[in-house]
Amino acid sequence: MRVLVTGAAGFIGSALSARLLARGDQVLGFDNLNDYYDPSLKQARLARLSPQPGFTFVKASLEDRSALQGAFSGFKPQRVVNLAAQAGVRYSLENPHAYIDSNIVGFTNILEACRHGGVEHLVYASSSSVYGANRKLPFSVQDPVDHPVSLYAATKKANELMAHIYSHLFALPTTGLRFFTVYGPWGRPDMALFLFTRKILAGEPIEVFNHGKHTRDFTYVDDIVEGVIRTLDRVPGPDPRFDALKPNAASSSAPYRVYNIGNHQPVELSRYIEVIESCVGRKAEKILLPLQPGDVPDTCADVEELARDTGYAPATSVEQGVARFVDWYRDYYRV
Numbered sequence: 001m002r003v004l005v006t007g008a009a010g011f012i013g014s015a016l017s018a019r020l021l022a023r024g025d026q027v028l029g030f031d032n033l034n035d036y037y038d039p040s041l042k043q044a045r046l047a048r049l050s051p052q053p054g055f056t057f058v059k060a061s062l063e064d065r066s067a068l069q070g071a072f073s074g075f076k077p078q079r080v081v082n083l084a085a086q087a088g089v090r091y092s093l094e095n096p097h098a099y100i101d102s103n104i105v106g107f108t109n110i111l112e113a114c115r116h117g118g119v120e121h122l123v124y125a126s127s128s129s130v131y132g133a134n135r136k137l138p139f140s141v142q143d144p145v146d147h148p149v150s151l152y153a154a155t156k157k158a159n160e161l162m163a164h165i166y167s168h169l170f171a172l173p174t175t176g177l178r179f180f181t182v183y184g185p186w187g188r189p190d191m192a193l194f195l196f197t198r199k200i201l202a203g204e205p206i207e208v209f210n211h212g213k214h215t216r217d218f219t220y221v222d223d224i225v226e227g228v229i230r231t232l233d234r235v236p237g238p239d240p241r242f243d244a245l246k247p248n249a250a251s252s253s254a255p256y257r258v259y260n261i262g263n264h265q266p267v268e269l270s271r272y273i274e275v276i277e278s279c280v281g282r283k284a285e286k287i288l289l290p291l292q293p294g295d296v297p298d299t300c301a302d303v304e305e306l307a308r309d310t311g312y313a314p315a316t317s318v319e320q321g322v323a324r325f326v327d328w329y330r331d332y333y334r335v
Contacts, residue, residue, distance in 0.1 A: 003232070004075060006030045006062060006110070007083035011188050012125075012179075014045035015225050016081060017055065026054045028075040030068070031084060032061040036091070037189045044332075045186055062106025069109075072117045079232055082110050082124040085155075088190055089129060089294045092152040103155035111166045119172065121235045123228065126160055126176040126258065128217070128299050129153035137266075138300035141178070141250035141258050150294035160258055167256035173235045174255070177228065180262030180301045184221035184321055185328035192269070193322065196276050196284065197329050205285040212270035214291065215298045217262040220316035220324075227261045230310035250305060262301025263314045275319055279326040 003020055007013035008029025017027045029049065033042050049055050056075070060067035062084050086092075086102040107124070114122045131139045133147040148154040156178075163174040183193045199206045239251035250258045277283055291297065306312040329335070 001078045002026045002028070002075060004028045004030060004071065004077035004080045005083065006081070007085065008049070008057065009033055009042035009046045010083060011045075011186060012182060012221060012224060012228075013081075013083040014049060014186060015221050016083070016228055017049050019225050019229060021049070021052050021054050024054070027056075028071060028077065029055065029057040030060065030071055031057070033059055034061075036086070036088070041186075041189065061102070062109055063101050065109050068113050072113045077117065077119060079121045080110065080114055080119050080123070081228065081232060082107065082122065085125060087152070087188070089150045089152050090292060091190075092150050093294055096151050099151050099155050103152075104158060107159050107162060111162060111172070115166055115170045115172055121173045121175070121232065122163070123175045123177065123232050124159060124163060126178045127153065127156040128178050128180040128260070128262065128301065129296070130157045130160070130178060131299070132296065135297075137298060138264065138302040139260065140302040141260055141305055142248065144249065149296060152294075164252060164254065164256050167252065167254035171255060173237070174257075175231050175236055176258040177231060177261045178258065178301070179224065180217040180219050180260065180299055182219050182221055182224050183325065185325050187221070187325060192272070193276065193325055194329075196273060197280060197326055200276065200280050200282055200284045201335050205287050206273070207289055208269065208273065208286045209289050209295065210269070210291040210297065211288045212273060212286070213268065214295070215266040215268050215300070216272070217264065217266045217299045217301045218272065218318055218321070219261070219263040219301075219314060220321040223263065223314035223316050224261060227306060227310070227312045227314075230312055231259065231306070234310055257309075259306040259309075260301040260303050261306060261312070262299075262303055263316075264301050264303050265318075266298065266300040267318050272318065272322075275322045276326070279323050
């Protein structure tokens with residue numbers, strides 16, 4: 001297939017692109033290589049993809065409507081995976097306009113390009129952040145998500161609503177994936193695993209929010225990519241069981257689906273740090289802090305629907321995944 005992947009120089013996007021290329025798909029990567037974190041890491045991810053036959057790349061932002069339309073008209077993708085976004089909960093408190101530009105304006109441009117480009121299926125990144133103030137665990141796609149606690153989360157909820165409009169009005173098949181704390185080799189430097197590993201190895205103290213007591217459904221990147229591909233290959237149709245009198249939040253009478261994609265095995269942050277310490281071979285000096293504004297205390301994914309529809313079955317333990325990350329980090333940074 002011809003698959004356009006936005007955010008192709010990103011953590012998940014580069015890993016997904018590599019898997020698609022390995023199975024023989026043609027991939028057009030689209031990324032603006034912004035400086036939200038070290039662009040050299042993005043360039044290094046991209047360098048692993050660029051020599052491969054079947055891969056081409058466009059450097060541009062989702063907000064650049066003409067560049068996006070040019071990519072669609074030139075490549076004519078059959079399917080699209082939209083992973084490009086302004087990420088990060090905490091940064092949304094500092095720079096809200098970046099989230100509106102990329103996650104709202106940019107996503108509108110994606111939807112319009114898919115609509116007019118005859119795309120067979122749009123898969124897009126949502127986030128576990130949409131559950132916001134919800135405290136019932138595990139989080140289910142059947143649960144209401146009307147109380148986000150960060151602008152980032154609000155933009156992801158908005159993406160789901162916008163996708164439904166295009167599925168309903170224009171019969172564009174769309175699938176939203178609510179990612180739960182993705183980690184692994186080539187990960188983002190602003191995420192806990194990268195930050196903690198770097199600082200522990202450097203002998204610097206780490207900031208541990210909520211005194212390490214909150215839990216996260218840490219999900220290894222290879223498991224995430226497997227789920228994305230399984231979803232991409234399954235084009236949704238209208239849900240024959242959908243009842244407008246008792247609506248299902250995760251499906252529709254339109255070709256629309258939303259799934260959780262996580263490990264379904266939440267781990268307390270303090271335990272996560274212990275695993276990192278074991279892999280690094282050094283104890284962390286901890287600065288214990290309260291929960292950050294915009295963060296949620298706990299996450300846990302109910303992945304029943306994704307498993308039922310695609311056979312998704314995450315298989316990587318935190319111990320395995322963290323060890324692989326630390327090995328990659330030591331090799332990449334030669335420490």
